[in-house]
Amino acid sequence: MPVWIRRVLIAVAALIAVLVALAVWLLMTFNPDQYKSLAVDWMKTHLNRTLAIEGPIKLSVFPRLELRITKITLSEAGKADEFAALAEADLAVQVIPLLRGRIAIDRVYAKGVRVALLRDAKGKRNTDDLAPPADPAASAPAAPSTTEPVQPLLLDVSSIRLADVRARIKDDAAGIDGDVVLQEFSTGRIASRVTTPVKMVVQLNLKSPALKGELRGACEVTPDLQTGSVTLSDMDLGFKGDAPGASQIDASVKGGFAFDAARGAIDAKALAVRVSTNAGAIKLTDSTLSIARFSHDAAAKRIAVNQLKLRIVGTLAGPQGGKPLTMALDWPDLDVSGATLKGSPLSGNLTLAGELPVEAKFSSGAPSGNFETVRIPGFELRATSNASARKLTASVNADLVLQPDKQSLALDKLGLDLKLEDPALKPLALTLKGQAGGSPQSARWDLTGQLNTSPFRTDGTANLSGTTPSVKASARFEALDLNAVLPAPSAIATPAPSGTAAAAQDVPIDLAPLRSVNGTFSLRAASVAVRQYRLADLALDATLETGMLRITTLHAKTWSGVLDATVLADARASRVAVKAIASGVDVNALLKDVASKDLLEGKGRVIADIDTAGRSVSEMKSRLQGSAAVQLRDGALKGFNLAKSLRQAKAALSTNKDTAQRASQTEKTDFSEMSASFLIDAGVARSHDLDMKSPYFRIGGEGLVDVAKSRIDYTARATVTDTSKGQDGADLAVLKGLTVPVKLNGPFDAVDWQIQWSAVAAGALRNQATAKLKDKLGLGAGAASAPAPQQQLKDKAQDKVKDKLKGLFK
Numbered sequence: 108m109p110v111w112i113r114r115v116l117i118a119v120a121a122l123i124a125v126l127v128a129l130a131v132w133l134l135m136t137f138n139p140d141q142y143k144s145l146a147v148d149w150m151k152t153h154l155n156r157t158l159a160i161e162g163p164i165k166l167s168v169f170p171r172l173e174l175r176i177t178k179i180t181l182s183e184a185g186k187a188d189e190f191a192a193l194a195e196a197d198l199a200v201q202v203i204p205l206l207r208g209r210i211a212i213d214r215v216y217a218k219g220v221r222v223a224l225l226r227d228a229k230g231k232r233n234t235d236d237l238a239p240p241a242d243p244a245a246s247a248p249a250a251p252s253t254t255e256p257v258q259p260l261l262l263d264v265s266s267i268r269l270a271d272v273r274a275r276i277k278d279d280a281a282g283i284d285g286d287v288v289l290q291e292f293s294t295g296r297i298a299s300r301v302t303t304p305v306k307m308v309v310q311l312n313l314k315s316p317a318l319k320g321e322l323r324g325a326c327e328v329t330p331d332l333q334t335g336s337v338t339l340s341d342m343d344l345g346f347k348g349d350a351p352g353a354s355q356i357d358a359s360v361k362g363g364f365a366f367d368a369a370r371g372a373i374d375a376k377a378l379a380v381r382v383s384t385n386a387g388a389i390k391l392t393d394s395t396l397s398i399a400r401f402s403h404d405a406a407a408k409r410i411a412v413n414q415l416k417l418r419i420v421g422t423l424a425g426p427q428g429g430k431p432l433t434m435a436l437d438w439p440d441l442d443v444s445g446a447t448l449k450g451s452p453l454s455g456n457l458t459l460a461g462e463l464p465v466e467a468k469f470s471s472g473a474p475s476g477n478f479e480t481v482r483i484p485g486f487e488l489r490a491t492s493n494a495s496a497r498k499l500t501a502s503v504n505a506d507l508v509l510q511p512d513k514q515s516l517a518l519d520k521l522g523l524d525l526k527l528e529d530p531a532l533k534p535l536a537l538t539l540k541g542q543a544g545g546s547p548q549s550a551r552w553d554l555t556g557q558l559n560t561s562p563f564r565t566d567g568t569a570n571l572s573g574t575t576p577s578v579k580a581s582a583r584f585e586a587l588d589l590n591a592v593l594p595a596p597s598a599i600a601t602p603a604p605s606g607t608a609a610a611a612q613d614v615p616i617d618l619a620p621l622r623s624v625n626g627t628f629s630l631r632a633a634s635v636a637v638r639q640y641r642l643a644d645l646a647l648d649a650t651l652e653t654g655m656l657r658i659t660t661l662h663a664k665t666w667s668g669v670l671d672a673t674v675l676a677d678a679r680a681s682r683v684a685v686k687a688i689a690s691g692v693d694v695n696a697l698l699k700d701v702a703s704k705d706l707l708e709g710k711g712r713v714i715a716d717i718d719t720a721g722r723s724v725s726e727m728k729s730r731l732q733g734s735a736a737v738q739l740r741d742g743a744l745k746g747f748n749l750a751k752s753l754r755q756a757k758a759a760l761s762t763n764k765d766t767a768q769r770a771s772q773t774e775k776t777d778f779s780e781m782s783a784s785f786l787i788d789a790g791v792a793r794s795h796d797l798d799m800k801s802p803y804f805r806i807g808g809e810g811l812v813d814v815a816k817s818r819i820d821y822t823a824r825a826t827v828t829d830t831s832k833g834q835d836g837a838d839l840a841v842l843k844g845l846t847v848p849v850k851l852n853g854p855f856d857a858v859d860w861q862i863q864w865s866a867v868a869a870g871a872l873r874n875q876a877t878a879k880l881k882d883k884l885g886l887g888a889g890a891a892s893a894p895a896p897q898q899q900l901k902d903k904a905q906d907k908v909k910d911k912l913k914g915l916f917k
Contacts, residue, residue, distance in 0.1 A: 150181070154236055156190070157182040171213060173199045183223075184236050194219025194271075212264040220272040228279040262332055264297040276313075282574045285313030299332040302340075311348065316574065320348010320356065335368035356384040372404035390429065391421040403511065408478035410443040410511055412450075423459060430461030443478050443511075450474040453483070457490075463499065463529075465492045471507065483507040501525040508544075517544030521554075533591040535559065548572040561586035569626075575653075578626030587645075589637040614724040618678035622654040639700050641665060654678030666700070667710070668692030682720040683727070689713040694739055704855060705772065709742020709781065717787060729790040729815040736784040743775040747860040749825060749849065750776065750803055768860045777801055790815030797823065804828055810851070819858060821851040 143160045150158040162177025177195045182188060199213035225233040272289040288310040295303040309322040324344035330337050345359040362378035380396040399414035417436040422429030434457045441450035452471045459465040467490035476482045484506050492499035502524050508517040523539040541554035550569040557563070567580030628649045635642040648660040658674035668691035675684040689697065695708045717733035720726075747768060781799040785792040792812040799806035805828055810821030825847045850861040 155185050156236075157187070162195070171199050171201045173197075183233055188223075189221070190223055190233065192219075192221040193217065196220075210262050212262075214265055215267045216269075217272065218270045220269070221275075222273070223275040224278075225276075226278045226280055230280055262298065264294075267292065267294045267297065269293075282315055283313065284315040285311070285318070287311055287313075294328075297330065300329060302327050302329045304328075316351045318348070318350050320346055320350070322346050336366060337368075338365040339363060353384045353386040356382070358382045358384070367404075370404060370406045372402070372406065374400075374402040376400050388424040389421055389432070390424070391419065394419045394421060405512060408443075408445045410441065410478065410481075412438060412441040414439060417455075423461070430459055432460075433458050441474060441481075443476075443481065446477045448474060448476055448478075448481065462494065463492055463497050464494055465490055465499065467491075467501075469503075479510065479512065481509040481511065483509070496530055498528045499526070513546055514548075515544060515546035518542065523556075532593070533559075533588070535591050545569075545571075558584070559588065559591060561588070563587070575622070576624050576626075578624055578628070580626065581629040582631070584630075584632040584635075586634045587632045587636070589635070593638070613726075616681065616721065616723055616727065618654070618676055618681050618683075621651060621656050621676060621678040625652045626650070635663070642670075665689075666692040666694075666696045680720055681722050682718070684718040685715060687713075687715045694737070694742070706745055706855070707739075707742065708745065708775070709739030709778075711737065711739035711742075713737050725815065731787055731790045731814055733787050734785060735787065735792065736782075738782045739778075740780050741778075742781060743777045744781075744799075745775045746771060746858055748774040748776055749806075750801070752860075752862055753804070753825065753827065753847065769857060778806075785812070787814070794821075799823075806849075808849075817855045818853065819851055819855065823849045823851065825849055 143164065146160070147158045150156050159180045160176070160178070162179070165173070165175040167173040175195075175197045176193070179193045180189060181191045183190045195216075195218050197214065197216040201211040201213060223233065269289055269292040272292070274287045274289075276287060277284050289307070290310055291306065291308040293307075294305050297303055304325070305328045306325045307323070310320075311322065312319050322344070323346075324342070326342040326344070327340045328337060329340070340363045342364060343359070343361050345357075347357050350356055359381045360379070363376040364378070365374045366372070367374075375398060378396075378398045378401065382391055382394050384391050395416075395418045397414070397416045398412065400411060401413075401415075402409065402411045404410075415436075415438040417434070419432065419434040421432050423432045424430075434455065436453065436455035438453040439451040442448070443450075450473060452473050454468075454470045456469070457465070457467040467488055469486065469488040471483045471487070472485035474481055474483045486503075486505050486507050488501075488503040490499065490501040503522070505518040505521040508519050509515070510517075519542055521539065521541055521543055523537070525535070525537040527535040529535075536559050537556065539554050539556040541552065541556075543552040543554065544550070548571055550571060551567070553566040555562070555564045561584055563582060563584040565580065565582040567578060569579075570577040628647075628651070630645065630647040632645040633643065635645050642663040642665045645663040646660055647658065647662075649656060649658045651657075654677065656674070656676040656678075658672070661670070661672040661674060663670050666689065668689055670687065670689045670692070672685060672687035676682070690712050691710065692713060693710055694713060695705065697713065698704045698706060714736045715733070717731060717735065719728075719731040721728075721730055751774070752768070778799045778801045781797075783794050783797045785794045787793075790813065792814060793810070794812075795809040797806065797808040804825045806823050806825045808821060808823035810819070812819050812821070827845065827847075848863040850863060851858055852861070853859045
């Protein structure tokens, strides 16, 4: 053996011996506690985070690098709050492949992982110190280099197994708040262009958006780690839970799906979607969507749809229970490549059972256009219903315009004609013409039409990109009769009297729907009819934002006068506030419409500034506060004839007892003027300034009206001012100059009127004695009423007294 070969072998043997000795020494001298303290100190010094390693650390170096750690926690930066925690983890990396530019990982295992991912409204994350956000300048393409490009490391993972991985997510900027739990995640070998099985079970419990349920699935995954593309085959995904706008979801997706990251292209084959859920008024049961193939490649300007079949099966909620609903849509073929397009018409049908059964069929012409715009001309829908009590005919015509890149659909040359005959409704005829369109981000419309004989126009836009849709809409009607689409008045239950069992049943109030949309709204109408209300020259402007409805303008002619009001409704606090001035109105018509009460007549001015909050009618009544005032003329207070009762003063005073009378709709107390104001607190309105005038008397008073309990407790004080008119003038003369208390007490529908004669009996006797003395002195009512100066009357009386005294002494 040559000397140089022997020396090389000796050197190699010596090197191997040294490496083995070094490895043995490293493993024998490895002190995990020393590295624990180093890691803890480094984390505190450089990142201001507290790292705690309670479990042991196990490390092996050759032939693979293996690391096993347990019981680790890491705090938030500068805080004691927990950022992440780990129960146990195991990682094994082969050393030799690293020298060849490959990352060969034998296994990745983790269990009991907790992490908090936070981002505030300004975009600051709690992970920015660990992984700073990418710098746009740094991510810009570098200038071409003449050196040979560096080959990326190749990743090869034998398997991944994760269990009980919990993430607490709170992203104020994106509106996400909740928990995500990866209960199970496992894979086979992961390498570029190698197919591996993947299984997962994920629990979702998000407050915002409201998403709760379990996502479970398995598929074969083929990744391309160099391009970021991925292919899924034998896909079987399922979700059960609740989502925004839907509950009791049971959905599954099967088939194959491929995504080309470089081109942004997707290609789906044998795709089958099945859904059962409750979505608003619709309950879907095993509804399906199947597509033999769907592909979209923007770079190649290509779209292909083959054998699209949509089948909807469910029920539509109604007052008489669920109405079976079915729908079918078929689109055999669409193939778009650049400026070339070929395809087949679409067709389908819809049926809806129930009280108003509907049968509809729709179809279209063959599509035309190109990749940017696909036009489906002659879309036509015909719907009929020939129920025994209802008849419906409807037709819709439009050209459908699809823009796949923008994900938008427009209805061009839209025309709608609808006629409905229903015993519970007024005959309804609706026509519409114009344009409408939308996409996942926005919607728009510009329509003119006619509701029965009244023309109208409406236009608007909607932004659908945010969490809450934002709408800007306006409408103008000649005559808006909402009773044409509401049950006829005869079908509406008459309000139950106060105190009855029906009235005792509280009515809930839910303002939550105000949170479902934001926007600005404008309505103008020459006349409006809705239930019992009739308005003319209506102008209404409103804004709605985050559950806060503000009606800034509400102006209309109504109740023979003019109404100006502003309204605030806050869904967050379930609060309603109203400021209103009704001028020149018929107060009797107002009370009948608003409160279904027939208590007061007259014309004048009503002012209200009220505020309340609650989740039911009774709660809102009990928390009512604010103020109100009324100024009326030439009216009457219904239920009691005070003038008639006061004319019976002599008979009532003879018994010296108070008299009570139950309110009657056939009686009323007339007045020429009346004014009063009220301060309202906790559902009770108190008044101290009643001022009512009539030809015979003047009334003041004070008391309270309990709105929450629908009761009144009021004391009116009537003062007789004129006794010269009518045949009962002599009876009223007994009360002239006296103030007669009249007590009103009881529920609104059964008020007791009590005249407190005992309070005026002494004064009335004095008036009677004075009247008799005047008669004896010859100062009767006629003399007293003669148009002589007061001093002359006084002198005449003195002369007559002297004459009487002379006769007495003779």
